[in-house]
Amino acid sequence: VTVTAVALAGLPEIWPGADLAALVAGTGERIGDADVVVFAHKAVSKSEGRLRRLADVRPSERARALASDQGKDPRMVQIVLDETQEVLRAARGVLVCVTRHGFVCANAGVDASNAPEGMVVLLPADPDVSARRLRARLRGRLGAAPAVVVTDSFGRAWRRGQADVAIGCAGLRVLEDWRGRRDAQGRELRSTWIAVADEAAAAADLARRKDEHAPVVVVRGLDRHVTASDGPGAAALRRPADEDLFR
Amino acid sequence: VTVTAVALAGLPEIWPGADLAALVAGTGERIGDADVVVFAHKAVSKSEGRLRRLADVRPSERARALASDQGKDPRMVQIVLDETQEVLRAARGVLVCVTRHGFVCANAGVDASNAPEGMVVLLPADPDVSARRLRARLRGRLGAAPAVVVTDSFGRAWRRGQADVAIGCAGLRVLEDWRGRRDAQGRELRSTWIAVADEAAAAADLARRKDEHAPVVVVRGLDRHVTASDGPGAAALRRPADEDLFR
Numbered sequence: 275v276t277v278t279a280v281a282l283a284g285l286p287e288i289w290p291g292a293d294l295a296a297l298v299a300g301t302g303e304r305i306g307d308a309d310v311v312v313f314a315h316k317a318v319s320k321s322e323g324r325l326r327r328l329a330d331v332r333p334s335e336r337a338r339a340l341a342s343d344q345g346k347d348p349r350m351v352q353i354v355l356d357e358t359q360e361v362l363r364a365a366r367g368v369l370v371c372v373t374r375h376g377f378v379c380a381n382a383g384v385d386a387s388n389a390p391e392g393m394v395v396l397l398p399a400d401p402d403v404s405a406r407r408l409r410a411r412l413r414g415r416l417g418a419a420p421a422v423v424v425t426d427s428f429g430r431a432w433r434r435g436q437a438d439v440a441i442g443c444a445g446l447r448v449l450e451d452w453r454g455r456r457d458a459q460g461r462e463l464r465s466t467w468i469a470v471a472d473e474a475a476a477a478a479d480l481a482r483r484k485d486e487h488a489p490v491v492v493v494r495g496l497d498r499h500v501t502a503s504d505g506p507g508a509a510a511l512r513r514p515a516d517e518d519l520f521r
Numbered sequence: 522v523t524v525t526a527v528a529l530a531g532l533p534e535i536w537p538g539a540d541l542a543a544l545v546a547g548t549g550e551r552i553g554d555a556d557v558v559v560f561a562h563k564a565v566s567k568s569e570g571r572l573r574r575l576a577d578v579r580p581s582e583r584a585r586a587l588a589s590d591q592g593k594d595p596r597m598v599q600i601v602l603d604e605t606q607e608v609l610r611a612a613r614g615v616l617v618c619v620t621r622h623g624f625v626c627a628n629a630g631v632d633a634s635n636a637p638e639g640m641v642v643l644l645p646a647d648p649d650v651s652a653r654r655l656r657a658r659l660r661g662r663l664g665a666a667p668a669v670v671v672t673d674s675f676g677r678a679w680r681r682g683q684a685d686v687a688i689g690c691a692g693l694r695v696l697e698d699w700r701g702r703r704d705a706q707g708r709e710l711r712s713t714w715i716a717v718a719d720e721a722a723a724a725a726d727l728a729r730r731k732d733e734h735a736p737v738v739v740v741r742g743l744d745r746h747v748t749a750s751d752g753p754g755a756a757a758l759r760r761p762a763d764e765d766l767f768r
């Protein structure tokens with residue numbers, strides 16, 4: 275198997291209301307049914323208007339206290355809390371949050387970098403819905419229905435650095451399930467539940483230079499994982515709290 | 522940027538003493554200085570003889586107790602404990618361990634699948650040393666010094682499924698550091714410490730079919746991350762306990 279990831283060149287800065295599918299089609303890149311189109315969530319969030327203006331925020335007591343403890347802007351902390359169902363840890367200037375969707379990440383994915391002046395970018399309200407909508411629009415523009423993945427860069431427990439993961443998905447098998455299957459000697463396979471959508475997100479990130487604007491990457495060679503139906507989305511990658519040993 | 526990952530075909534089953542560099546060279550794949558050769562750790566461990574025979578193991582009291590609680594073979598648990606500096610969690614039939622190297626993973630990476638009959642495969646004793654040795658041997662065989670990554674499939678806190686990560690590395694910048702750099706508006710970049718070696722491991726895994734024997738994948742397009750010196754290795758990816766909020 276050969277897998278390739280190519281960043282699309284020539285996309286403009288994304289603003290609220292931008293038609294991402296039209297912009298992708300406009301690059302002229304040939305995209306087929308077996309391809310996976312990977313969008314950095316920031317472009318998706320901006321196109322959906324998922325932005326907040328710091329000047330409009332009135333921080334609560336809790337936000338002020340957390341901000342003071344962590345050396346952060348209380349308005350920023352309030353926005354993070356608005357996106358959060360539970361703060362797992364607050365330390366070293368980072369709030370590790372369970373987002374309203376159920377993802378665990380720093381600052382609930384709220385990000386000031388590369389946002390319009392005085393604003394911050396939120397995660398999409400429902401990244402799986404965003405992925406399905408993008409897939410439908412790409413189908414309209416391209417006459418092909420590639421899979422769509424929406425990504426963010428998440429830190430990890432126990433390991434330094436961030437890696438891109440899937441927060442939204444349509445048309446890609448997010449988990450490849452070999453559990454219960456056996457090896458040639460009849461022993462159960464160990465690495466048996468593969469987070470394909472997260473690995474695709476990571477592969478796509480490698481095709482981006484961080485100092486270039488490259489929010490969209492096309493990944494090819496994953497034909498065996500691309501499905502006609504949109505499927506359960508990246509929601510399937512969230513480990514429910516009652517299965518999780520690290521909350 | 523375009524990144525490609527291609528699994529090498531035609532490699533035999535690996536046994537203790539196998540010369541992996543010679544086997545890779547023997548496939549005829551053209552491999553250059555800017556390429557990254559990604560080895561599934563199991564092939565590396567087997568070639569290094571990092572195997573143990575269950576029948577030789579006498580489980581301790583602690584191993585018997587843990588095995589009984591978790592429904593596991595006490596001899597297998599003893600081998601896991603022998604590879605472990607700390608058990609973080611024991612639940613649902615899994616021991617989440619800090620390995621002797623300092624990696625956090627299920628069962629300290631000890632794996633019975635695809636092992637010779639009655640044996641289990643351990644992680645390499647020092648996967649960074651393994652990577653450096655493989656790189657040196659590849660240089661001798663190929664007349665080029667590609668980077669080398671040794672991988673394993675790790676489960677993750679908070680997310681379902683496993684993704685491949687780097688446990689050993691030579692000649693690849695494992696972390697790309699943008700911390701402190703600023704975006705176009707002068708705000709600090711958030712996703713600023715990118716686990717390149719883990720993303721390369723994930724990309725390589727996508728190029729493998731799980732029902733095929735494909736322990737070696739060549740990743741191309743990461744030229745900007747490949748270094749002449751071997752560098753700090755995957756050790757740099759381990760988050761020290763005192764920086765870790767989830768131990």
